[in-house]
Amino acid sequence: xxxxxxxxxxxxxxxxxxxxxxxxxxxxxxxxxxxxxxxxxxxxxxxxxxxxxxxxxxxxxxxxxxxxxxxxxxxxxxxxxxxxxxxxxxxxxxxxxxxxxxxxxxx
Numbered sequence: 001x002x003x004x005x006x007x008x009x010x011x012x013x014x015x016x017x018x019x020x021x022x023x024x025x026x027x028x029x030x031x032x033x034x035x036x037x038x039x040x041x042x043x044x045x046x047x048x049x050x051x052x053x054x055x056x057x058x059x060x061x062x063x064x065x066x067x068x069x070x071x072x073x074x075x076x077x078x079x080x081x082x083x084x085x086x087x088x089x090x091x092x093x094x095x096x097x098x099x100x101x102x103x104x105x106x107x
Contacts, residue, residue: 005033010037010038010041010045011041011045013031013033013038013041014038014041014042014045017038017042018042024038024039024042076088076092076097088100
């Protein structure tokens with residue numbers, strides 16, 4: 001029987017999991033923890049307002065900003081630290097991009 005882990009220990013495991021890039025099943029097996037429990041704690045730390053956000057923002061350079069300001073559409077692609085890629089096509093206006101960035105910044 002394994003010792004009961006504290007919230008802090010689970011949050012540390014979740015941080016290690018996210019930093020590792022490993023599949024959750026492999027990560028859990030290598031550390032002797034239940035995969036489903038680890039998945040629950042990952043969900044809990046992501047959805048809990050009292051847990052510090054793990055989202056890291058990076059500088060963004062927008063090419064052709066002058067054309068966008070003149071009413072042109074913007075093509076935008078961002079790769080988030082967790083590997084998720086967000087893409088917006090030709091129909092995205094600069095105002096919409098600003099709104100999306102604002103929402104992400106508040107997450």
